[in-house]
Amino acid sequence: MANLRQTPLTCSGHTRPVVHLAFSDITDTGYYLISACKDGNPMLRQGDTGDWIGTFEGHKGAVWGVDLNRQATRAASGAADFNAKVWDAIKGEEIHSFQHNHIVKSVTFSTDSNHLGTGSNEKLLRIFDLNRTDASPQEFSGHTSYIKQVTFFHDNKLLVSCADDKTLRIWDRNSGEEVRRLDFPAIPSSMEVSRDGSMITTTHSNIVTFWNSKDLVKIREFIIPTQVNSVSVHPDCTMFVCSGDDLKMYKFDYASGVEIESFKGHFGPVHCVRFSPDGELYASGSEDGTLRLWQTTVGKTYGLWRCTEQTSTNQDNSSSINNKQEVSAN
Known part of the structure; x- marks a missing residue:
């Protein structure tokens, strides 16, 4: 299969650069993919085919960060309109909107879906209780520049964030204090926490680094042939994919x-870039306004790849969300 040409599935519909992606876990109806775009309209898709399900409408600025809860019943988005929004991913309706004082760059659900974490250009991390939306959020301060990304991990007891101040920081939820920190020689371009929470992967310049999440000890580090904007590790940790400014999708052996x-x-x-939860494909989002889905094993029959010559372009011709339960039942 090594000599087969990769034929990615192209998912169109966005009108500006796609800047962030997130997958759900595998559910009874498969798994799902959400995309953040500067056009202000996050989109939900069937994860294994890229088929468009619907668009969440309500933001009045570029959407920078998105997330799905594990069950794909809730979606979250953070935008340049200074709002973080939580959506019903089945009906497409807005459930909560949390006002900030600057651009919201990152949103993250706790594993139990009870809390939403946000990172913003206010240099603050916040945790909102989704069961008590009238309560003031918990705040974490310490970053000295814009926060790029935030993620819950270690059974939601910790938060990890990276920012334009060239640092990665781990925070204790109970105390609100910073407990560990990494300093980089350049601004980190992306961060990913492994699904089991044991490893954090970062990118800066043309370098991909893997860290033990318990003590932030470096596990391994590799130089990539381009400026790297994003990285994702396969669920079984045998390989990783990354991409950046030279338009190429790279796959490397992890060891x-x-x-x-x-x-x-x-x-x-x-x-x-992000691997799907089953590791069968990885998704990418680009300045060109498209998402593409790539096979982990080229030529394998999976999703819409029924043969090596098949291609698929998924067009978005509607502006309202479809009911996911109806789509899944067909």
Whole structure:
């Protein structure tokens, strides 16, 4: 299969650069993918096919960060209109909107879906109780520049964040205090916490680094042939994918750092990559306004890849959300 050409599925519909992606866990109806775009309209798709399900309408500025809860029943988005929103991912309706004082760059659900974490250009992290929305959020201060990303981990007891102040910081939820910190020589471009919470992967410049999440001891580090904007590790930790300014999607062996393969498909720098929860594909979002889905094992029959020559373009011709239960039942 190594000599087969990669044929990604192209998902159109956005009108501006796609800047962030998030998958749900595997549910009874499969798994789902949400995209953040500067057009202000986050989109929900079937994860294994890229088929458009619906668009969440309500933001009045570029959407920078998105997340799905594990069950894909709730979606979250953070935007340049200074709001973080929580949506019913089945009906497409807005459930909560949390006003901030600056651009919201990142949103993250706790694993039990009871809390929403946000990171913003206010240099603050916040945790909102979704069961008590009238309560004041818990705040974490310490970053000295804009926060790029925030994620819950370790059974929601900890938060990890990275920012333009060239740091990664881990926070204790109970005390609100910073408990560990990494300093980088350049602004970190992305961060991913492994599904089991044991490892944090970061990118800066053309470097991908893997860290033990308990003590932030470096596990391994590799130099990539381009400025890297995003990285994602396969669920079984045998490989990782990354991409950036040279438009290529790279796949590397996790243990050795040897390049397995690389493909071109986008027509602009790639801003975000993520592996699906089953590891069968990885998704990418680009400056060109599209998402693409790539096979982990080229040529395998999976999703819409019924043969190596098949291609699919998923068009978004509507502006309202479909009912996911109806789509899944067909």
